[in-house]
Amino acid sequence: MAARFDFTITATDGAARSGVIQTPRGEIRTPAFMPVGTAGTVKAMLPESVRATGADVVLGNTYHLMLRPGAERIARLGGLHRFMNWERPILTDSGGFQVMSLAELRKLSEEGVRFKSHIDGATHQLTPESSMEIQRLLGSDIVMAFDECTPYPADEATARASMELSMRWAARSRAAFGERPGRALFGIQQGSIFCDLRAESAARLSEIGFDGYALGGLAVGEGQEVMFEVLDYAPAMLPADRPRYLMGVGKPDDIVGAVQRGVDMMDCVLPTRSGRTGQGWTRRGQVNLRNARHRDDPRPLDSDCACPACRGYSRAYLHHTVRAGEMIGAMLLTWHNLHYFQDLMQGLRDAIAAGRLEGFVQEFEAMREAGDIEPL
Amino acid sequence: MAARFDFTITATDGAARSGVIQTPRGEIRTPAFMPVGTAGTVKAMLPESVRATGADVVLGNTYHLMLRPGAERIARLGGLHRFMNWERPILTDSGGFQVMSLAELRKLSEEGVRFKSHIDGATHQLTPESSMEIQRLLGSDIVMAFDECTPYPADEATARASMELSMRWAARSRAAFGERPGRALFGIQQGSIFCDLRAESAARLSEIGFDGYALGGLAVGEGQEVMFEVLDYAPAMLPADRPRYLMGVGKPDDIVGAVQRGVDMMDCVLPTRSGRTGQGWTRRGQVNLRNARHRDDPRPLDSDCACPACRGYSRAYLHHTVRAGEMIGAMLLTWHNLHYFQDLMQGLRDAIAAGRLEGFVQEFEAMREAGDIEPL
Numbered sequence: 001m002a003a004r005f006d007f008t009i010t011a012t013d014g015a016a017r018s019g020v021i022q023t024p025r026g027e028i029r030t031p032a033f034m035p036v037g038t039a040g041t042v043k044a045m046l047p048e049s050v051r052a053t054g055a056d057v058v059l060g061n062t063y064h065l066m067l068r069p070g071a072e073r074i075a076r077l078g079g080l081h082r083f084m085n086w087e088r089p090i091l092t093d094s095g096g097f098q099v100m101s102l103a104e105l106r107k108l109s110e111e112g113v114r115f116k117s118h119i120d121g122a123t124h125q126l127t128p129e130s131s132m133e134i135q136r137l138l139g140s141d142i143v144m145a146f147d148e149c150t151p152y153p154a155d156e157a158t159a160r161a162s163m164e165l166s167m168r169w170a171a172r173s174r175a176a177f178g179e180r181p182g183r184a185l186f187g188i189q190q191g192s193i194f195c196d197l198r199a200e201s202a203a204r205l206s207e208i209g210f211d212g213y214a215l216g217g218l219a220v221g222e223g224q225e226v227m228f229e230v231l232d233y234a235p236a237m238l239p240a241d242r243p244r245y246l247m248g249v250g251k252p253d254d255i256v257g258a259v260q261r262g263v264d265m266m267d268c269v270l271p272t273r274s275g276r277t278g279q280g281w282t283r284r285g286q287v288n289l290r291n292a293r294h295r296d297d298p299r300p301l302d303s304d305c306a307c308p309a310c311r312g313y314s315r316a317y318l319h320h321t322v323r324a325g326e327m328i329g330a331m332l333l334t335w336h337n338l339h340y341f342q343d344l345m346q347g348l349r350d351a352i353a354a355g356r357l358e359g360f361v362q363e364f365e366a367m368r369e370a371g372d373i374e375p376l
Numbered sequence: 377m378a379a380r381f382d383f384t385i386t387a388t389d390g391a392a393r394s395g396v397i398q399t400p401r402g403e404i405r406t407p408a409f410m411p412v413g414t415a416g417t418v419k420a421m422l423p424e425s426v427r428a429t430g431a432d433v434v435l436g437n438t439y440h441l442m443l444r445p446g447a448e449r450i451a452r453l454g455g456l457h458r459f460m461n462w463e464r465p466i467l468t469d470s471g472g473f474q475v476m477s478l479a480e481l482r483k484l485s486e487e488g489v490r491f492k493s494h495i496d497g498a499t500h501q502l503t504p505e506s507s508m509e510i511q512r513l514l515g516s517d518i519v520m521a522f523d524e525c526t527p528y529p530a531d532e533a534t535a536r537a538s539m540e541l542s543m544r545w546a547a548r549s550r551a552a553f554g555e556r557p558g559r560a561l562f563g564i565q566q567g568s569i570f571c572d573l574r575a576e577s578a579a580r581l582s583e584i585g586f587d588g589y590a591l592g593g594l595a596v597g598e599g600q601e602v603m604f605e606v607l608d609y610a611p612a613m614l615p616a617d618r619p620r621y622l623m624g625v626g627k628p629d630d631i632v633g634a635v636q637r638g639v640d641m642m643d644c645v646l647p648t649r650s651g652r653t654g655q656g657w658t659r660r661g662q663v664n665l666r667n668a669r670h671r672d673d674p675r676p677l678d679s680d681c682a683c684p685a686c687r688g689y690s691r692a693y694l695h696h697t698v699r700a701g702e703m704i705g706a707m708l709l710t711w712h713n714l715h716y717f718q719d720l721m722q723g724l725r726d727a728i729a730a731g732r733l734e735g736f737v738q739e740f741e742a743m744r745e746a747g748d749i750e751p752l
Contacts, residue, residue: 039696039697039700039702040693040696040697040702041697041702041703041704043702043703043704044703044704044707045704046684046704046707046708047688068696068699068700069671069692069695069696073671073672073692076672077672077674077690077692077693078674083690083692083693083696084693085688085689085693295445295449296449296452296453298453298454308422312423312461313461314453314459316445316449316453316459317416317453317459317460317461319445320415320416320444320445320459321415321416321417323444324415324444326415326416326417326419327417327419327420327703327706327707328417328419328420328421328422330703331420331422331703331707332422
C-alpha cells in the first residue's frame with residue numbers, strides 16, 4: 001500500500017483518462033464510481049458485498065453523520081472505517097450541499113451555514129473549519145473542501161458571487177485541513193454554466209493547491225445536454241495530473257459522457273436508491289420490476305450479468321419480493337445495480353487502456369437502444 | 377443424498393434424541409430449528425446466508441404463498457426451491473393456522489375454511505385436499521396435514537370437537553397426499569392441554585400413518601409452564617421412530633425445554649422478526665439494541681459469537697443503524713439471531729450425543745442469569 005496519496009494516469013483516449021489513485025487504505029482504479037454510504041452504510045448492502053461489486057471507495061455524508069451518530073462519537077469508536085466495517089478508502093463530502101437541501105432554517109453567511117437538524121431540530125453550524133474538523137474526526141481519506149453548490153439556474157452575477165464565496169471557503173478549508181499524511185483534500189470548482197467563471201474558479205483553486213479537484217454545481221437540474229456542454233471545457237481547466245471528480249453523477253449515460261470528457265471519479269445514489277424502489281439498471285436500460293409484465297418471467301434481470309441477483313433469481317421472483325415489500329428485493333436489486341455500475345466502470349477503464357473508447361460507447365448506446373428485454 | 381425420506385436417531389439422553397432426517401435434498405440434523413421463510417424469503421437474509429448460519433431446512437407458509445404470488449405460478453416457475461434459490465429441504469405448513477389468524481371473513485365447516493385474502497379481498501378455500509395440492513405445487517419436501525389449531529383456552533368439549541375435526545382432516549390429507557417419492561407427510565396432534573385428548577389424537581394419527589408427527593395447538597398463549605406440562609407426556613404418545621415437530625416454538629429456553637422433552641424439530645419467527653425490531657438474542661439473554669445505553673459501546677453484541685454482526689460491528693453501530701432505520705441493522709441482527717439459534721441447536725445436538733444434556737442446560741441457564749452484558 002502507498003504511504004501517501006498519489007494519482008497515476010496509465011492511459012488516455014481522447015480526453016478520457018484511466019489510472020490509479022494510491023492511498024494508504026488501498027488503490028482506487030479510475031474512472032471510479034463511488035457508491036454512497038450516507039449514514040455509515042451503503043443502504044441494503046453489507047460492506048463485503050459492496051466490495052464484491054468491485055467498488056474501491058465509498059462516500060460518506062458529513063451532514064448525516066455529524067447529526068447522527070455524531071462525528072465525535074464515531075471518532076471515539078475508532079473512526080468511520082471501523083464503525084461501518086469498511087477498511088478501504090472513504091471520501092467524505094463537506095456537508096455543504098446537503099445542509100442546503102435537507103436542513104431546516106438554514107442561514108448562509110460569510111462565516112458558513114447555521115441550521116437546524118432535520119432529525120431533532122437542534123442548532124448546528126457548518127463552516128470550512130468545522131467541516132474540516134468533522135471530516136478529520138470521521139477519518140476520511142479524501143476530504144472535500146466546504147463550498148456552496150450554486151443553485152441552478154443562476155444568473156451570472158449570482159453565480160459569480162456564489163463561486164467567489166466558495167473560493168474564499170476553499171482557501172479556509174485548505175488552511176484548516178493542515179497536514180494529514182496519507183489523506184487528500186479536494187477543491188471544488190464552481191461557476192455554474194459560465195465558462196469564464198469556471199476558468200476563474202479553476203485558476204483560484206490551482207493557486208491554493210489541492211490533491212484533487214471536483215466539478216461542483218452540476219447534476220443539479222440543468223439536464224444532460226447542458227451538463228455535457230460544461231464538461232466539454234471545464235475538466236481541462238483543472239490540473240491535468242490530479243483526479244477530477246464530478247459530484248452527484250449519475251445515470252449510466254451521464255457516466256459514459258463524463259468519462260469521455262475527462263472525468264476520473266463520480267458518485268451517485270441512483271443505483272442504491274432505485275434498487276430500493278424496484279428499479280434495475282442493465283446494459284439494456286432501466287427495468288421497473290414492479291411492472292406486472294415480469295410476474296411470470298423465469299428469466300434473470302440480465303442473463304449476461306454475474307451478480308447474485310441475476311445468477312440466482314428470476315424476474316418473477318424480483319417482482320414478487322418487490323411487490324410484497326420483502327427486504328430481499330431491495331437487497332438483490334441494489335446489489336445488481338451496484339454490480340452493473342462497477343461493470344460499466346471496468347468496461348470504460350479497459351476501453352481507455354485499449355484505446356477503443358469510441359467503439360465501447362457505440363456498443364453501449366446500441367445495447368440500450370435494443371430495449372430492456374433480451375430476445376427469447 | 378438419500379433417495380427417500382428417512383429418520384435415524386443416533387443418540388438419546390433421557391427423553392431427548394439427536395439424529396438425522398434424510399431427504400433427497402439433503403440431511404436435516406435434529407434437533408433442528410427451522411427459520412421461517414413466509415413469502416419465499418427468510419426476511420432480511422439471502423438464502424446462502426441462511427445456510428451459513430447452519431440451517432438445514434426452512435419453512436414456507438402455504439397461506440401466504442397461495443395468495444401471493446400463487447402456487448400455480450410458483451409451480452410454473454419451477455417450484456419454491458428454485459423460486460427462492462434454496463436447494464435444501466423445505467417444510468411447508470398447511471395454511472390451517474394462518475388462515476384462522478390472518479384471513480378475513482373466514483368460515484370454518486367440515487369441508488374446510490372459506491375466507492377472503494388479507495391482501496386483495498379475493499375469496500379462497502382451503503381444505504385438506506386443496507392444501508395437499510398447493511403444497512405439491514410448491515414442491516414441498518415435508519408437507520403438513522391440514523388441521524385446525526385449537527385456540528387456547530378451550531374447554532374439553534370444544535377441544536375434543538376441534539381435535540376430532542383435525543383427525544378427520546388428517547385422514548383426508550393422507551388420502552389426498554397419495555404417493556410422493558422422497559416427500560414426507562406429517563400428521564398433527566391436537567387435544568389442547570388435555571392428556572386423554574392428546575393420547576386419542578396420537579392413536580388416530582398413528583393408525584393413519586405418517587412420516588412424522590407434529591405437536592399442534594401449543595405456543596398459542598398457554599405459557600411455558602403449561603406447554604412444558606403437555607410436553608412432559610405428549611411427545612411420548614407419538615411413534616418413537618418418527619420425527620416429532622413442535623410447531624411455532626420458540627424462545628431459546630422454550631427450545632431447550634422442548635428438546636429435553638423429546639422434540640426433534642421446531643420453527644419460529646422469533647429470531648427473524650425480533651431482528652427487524654432491534655432485538656438481539658444471545659447466550660446471555662435478549663438485548664434491545666434500540667436502548668441508548670448501547671450508543672457508545674464499542675463491544676460486539678456477543679464477543680464469543682462468530683456471526684458477521686459480532687465479528688464486524690459494535691453495539692454502537694447496531695444501535696445507530698437500528699435507530700436510523702437502516703436496513704443493515706435488520707440484516708445483521710437477523711443474521712446474528714439465526715446464527716445464535718443454530719448455535720444453540722448444535723450445542724444441544726452435541727450434548728445429547730455426549731450424554732451431557734443436563735450439564736449443557738445448567739450452563740445455558742447460568743449464562744442467562746449472568747445478564748446480557750459481559751464484564752468489561
